[in-house]
Amino acid sequence: MSLSRVFKSLGATLALLAVLVYLGYMIVYVAYAVNLFQWPFDYDQGEGFELYDAILYSRGEWPYRDNGVYPFYASNYPPLFHLLIVPLLPILGPLPVAGRLISCAATFVTGGAILVIVRRKVGGWLIPLVSGLAYLASNYVYQIGPLCRMHVTMVMFETLVVGFIAEFEHPRHGKRNLILGLLMLLCAGYTKQMAVFTVVAALSYVFLRDVKKAILAGVTLAAVAGVIFWLLNVATAGQWWINIIRANVNEFDYRQTIFLFKQWFQLHTIFILLAFAYLAYELFWDRLSAYSLWFLFSLGAGALSGKWGAGFGYFTTAIAAACLTSGLALGRLQNASRITHYASRFTHYALRIIIPLLYLLQAPRMLHLPTSGPVFGPLARALGVENDLVYGTSDNLAENHCAVVQYHDVMGYTQLGHPLTADDYAAGEEILDYVRTAAGPVLSEEAMFSLLAGEPVVTNPTQLLNLYNNDLLNTTEIVERINRQEFGLIIFRAQFYPHPVLDAIGQNYKPVEHVCMNGFYYHLLWPHRQLDHFSE
Amino acid sequence: MITKRQLGFAVVGLGLLVVTATVGVDIVGAGQWGGFGPLQRIGISLSLAALVVGYILIRLGDRPA
Numbered sequence: 001m002s003l004s005r006v007f008k009s010l011g012a013t014l015a016l017l018a019v020l021v022y023l024g025y026m027i028v029y030v031a032y033a034v035n036l037f038q039w040p041f042d043y044d045q046g047e048g049f050e051l052y053d054a055i056l057y058s059r060g061e062w063p064y065r066d067n068g069v070y071p072f073y074a075s076n077y078p079p080l081f082h083l084l085i086v087p088l089l090p091i092l093g094p095l096p097v098a099g100r101l102i103s104c105a106a107t108f109v110t111g112g113a114i115l116v117i118v119r120r121k122v123g124g125w126l127i128p129l130v131s132g133l134a135y136l137a138s139n140y141v142y143q144i145g146p147l148c149r150m151h152v153t154m155v156m157f158e159t160l161v162v163g164f165i166a167e168f169e170h171p172r173h174g175k176r177n178l179i180l181g182l183l184m185l186l187c188a189g190y191t192k193q194m195a196v197f198t199v200v201a202a203l204s205y206v207f208l209r210d211v212k213k214a215i216l217a218g219v220t221l222a223a224v225a226g227v228i229f230w231l232l233n234v235a236t237a238g239q240w241w242i243n244i245i246r247a248n249v250n251e252f253d254y255r256q257t258i259f260l261f262k263q264w265f266q267l268h269t270i271f272i273l274l275a276f277a278y279l280a281y282e283l284f285w286d287r288l289s290a291y292s293l294w295f296l297f298s299l300g301a302g303a304l305s306g307k308w309g310a311g312f313g314y315f316t317t318a319i320a321a322a323c324l325t326s327g328l329a330l331g332r333l334q335n336a337s338r339i340t341h342y343a344s345r346f347t348h349y350a351l352r353i354i355i356p357l358l359y360l361l362q363a364p365r366m367l368h369l370p371t372s373g374p375v376f377g378p379l380a381r382a383l384g385v386e387n388d389l390v391y392g393t394s395d396n397l398a399e400n401h402c403a404v405v406q407y408h409d410v411m412g413y414t415q416l417g418h419p420l421t422a423d424d425y426a427a428g429e430e431i432l433d434y435v436r437t438a439a440g441p442v443l444s445e446e447a448m449f450s451l452l453a454g455e456p457v458v459t460n461p462t463q464l465l466n467l468y469n470n471d472l473l474n475t476t477e478i479v480e481r482i483n484r485q486e487f488g489l490i491i492f493r494a495q496f497y498p499h500p501v502l503d504a505i506g507q508n509y510k511p512v513e514h515v516c517m518n519g520f521y522y523h524l525l526w527p528h529r530q531l532d533h534f535s536e
Numbered sequence: 537m538i539t540k541r542q543l544g545f546a547v548v549g550l551g552l553l554v555v556t557a558t559v560g561v562d563i564v565g566a567g568q569w570g571g572f573g574p575l576q577r578i579g580i581s582l583s584l585a586a587l588v589v590g591y592i593l594i595r596l597g598d599r600p601a
Binding site: 207209210211254283287288 | 537538543574575578589592593596600601
């Protein structure tokens with residue numbers, strides 16, 4: 001057998017193996033998503049509130065309200081994600097699966113868009129396919145992808161923005177692409193405020209190539225976004241501005257940002273190094289593309305991850321950008337080896353081996369999978385991780401995590417990502433019994449208990465805390481109601497309420513039970529009046 | 537169309553702005569650390585990188601950025 005045939009066979013085998021590994025990650029993702037679709041309670045604190053925003057829209061009500069008056073509830077996010085959920089509510093009912101389906105679909109659209117863009121730019125199948133699948137294989141995307149939260153929907157719109165804007169000079173469809181790109185920018189921004197970094201990246205790219213067009217596009221976008229912003233503020237009597245902008249000024253911990261930058265780099269090392277190499281190549285030897293600029297500016301979103309309430313999710317845009325640009329980098333390398341005179345046939349064949357090998361080296365850096373079940377159990381044993389980081393058991397019990405979790409993640413302890421158990425369902429029903437029999441409205445840190453029991457949703461604790469920390473919350477009414485013991489039940493998970501609220505609760509309510517659900521203790525508190533009644 | 541040189545000047549300007557702001561916080565007495573804090577060290581490192589990148593871009597002349 002000739003040397004070239006050996007290279008070809010080896011390259012094809014490695015390529016097939018790489019695709020299978022990343023398809024395996026997609027199966028892990030789908031299994032997790034399907035597991036979550038069936039779960040009726042909050043999995044991540046905040047899912048129920050996002051669903052409740054959609055419910056309010058379906059009733060023709062705004063979620064931007066005065067937090068100082070009953071029910072002390074407001075949303076701190078723009079409306080688009082919640083509006084996308086509305087059509088699903090009559091079909092699926094007021095359950096988080098409606099939002100989880102939207103988010104899950106958004107991750108697949110993002111992966112698909114990366115695949116299409118890379119395929120158009122570099123051709124072939126291995127690089128585009130793995131670039132798209134790599135997005136779903138990321139630990140971060142896996143954990144937050146199928147949640148009823150808006151972040152990955154914003155990333156989907158951002159990816160589409162870059163796909164369209166990159167082609168704004170197309171000889172036939174340039175104008176259409178620019179308009180569609182701006183429309184996607186508007187959608188991304190009205191899904192989540194974080195899209196501002198992609199706005200800067202997209203307009204910077206247009207500016208580098210056509211200054212006049214960039215100014216026109218920027219002014220048009222600012223005008224349309226500004227008018228919508230103004231209309232929303234007028235319609236909500238100024239509550240939009242307070243809840244969306246002023247409440248989001250939070251404390252910043254630079255150590256958290258540094259930690260997350262390191263973790264993000266360790267998990268996605270090869271994609272990130274390739275993305276930086278491609279950026280440097282374009283910066284010094286070629287022209288900057290929309291993709292490289294997107295990657296660069298997406299790091300700005302990551303830099304904000306130290307904000308209170310932020311986390312690794314702020315790197316999702318950077319992950320999508322790294323998957324895309326790393327694919328372009330490898331494609332460029334592969335194509336250059338075909339057409340340049342400097343490259344020998346040996347280089348060309350070596351790349352056929354090196355490229356899938358790089359993908360295979362990257363794959364275990366993101367290792368995450370359930371460690372039990374008929375498929376994942378044997379797989380975890382084969383990989384030697386069946387007992388590794390199965391947290392929640394005796395000697396490796398994670399702090400604040402009260403249940404056994406059979407899930408492995410190279411990140412170590414994670415709040416998200418593990419499959420739900422029969423015990424979790426039983427615990428959820430137990431808490432729901434308390435809610436249904438409560439003598440008065442329920443003050444809960446998670447909305448799903450109230451929604452499932454048909455009770456009003458009272459308070460959005462993190463929003464109350466945001467407002468309180470910015471001197472924007474009058475706690476008089478809520479404290480008075482707590483002092484009068486009007487609430488029949490209080491459910492704590494993280495105690496994110498402002499201090500005056502926590503103090504008043506401490507003086508008027510007592511814990512009656514601590515229920516372990518989804519790895520967290522839910523503390524159930526009754527008013528003193530009810531406990532006195534029982535003791536009599 | 538923006539050239540590498542023009543982009544280079546913009547990057548150098550940005551780098552100088554970051555240096556000024558990083559040192560300036562001590563002059564106006566802002567910040568939570570005495571002396572040169574960790575965020576200032578990060579700021580200086582990033583601005584130095586920007587100055588180097590900007591200088592190379594300026595040297596690359598009128599090629600399209």
